[in-house]
Amino acid sequence: MPQQQWSKKEERQYRHIRDQAEERGTGEDRAQEIAARTVNKERARKGETKTASRTSIQDMSPSRRGGQRSHSGPKGRTKEQLYQEARRKNIDGRSKMNKAELERALKRR
Incomplete structure (x- = not known):
């Protein structure tokens, strides 16, 4: 090619x-x-x-x-991806959060 x-x-x-x-x-x-x-x-x-x-x-x-726009479609990142990022950022209460709550918590950080 x-x-x-x-x-x-x-x-x-x-x-x-x-x-x-x-x-x-x-x-x-x-x-x-x-x-x-x-x-x-x-x-x-x-x-x-x-x-x-x-x-x-x-x-x-x-x-x-290089992938900066990955997972930015209508549904965005998966809950698991959000959870792992929250874990890296040491966000308290992450295990009890749903996807929307994880997104909000990550945006605040």
């Missing part, structure tokens, strides 16, 4: 992202798509492409973002 116009560095980045995605259990086709999109978005940010979406230019780079 590496393209002719990619530099050696971009080809290495593509292979690294693809391999990491496959190790996490992502299918081969999806891993290739993720890697290609990431490399192409970086190229668009640098102005190396003919066209670029607004988010490619104005949004933070995919390498910097």
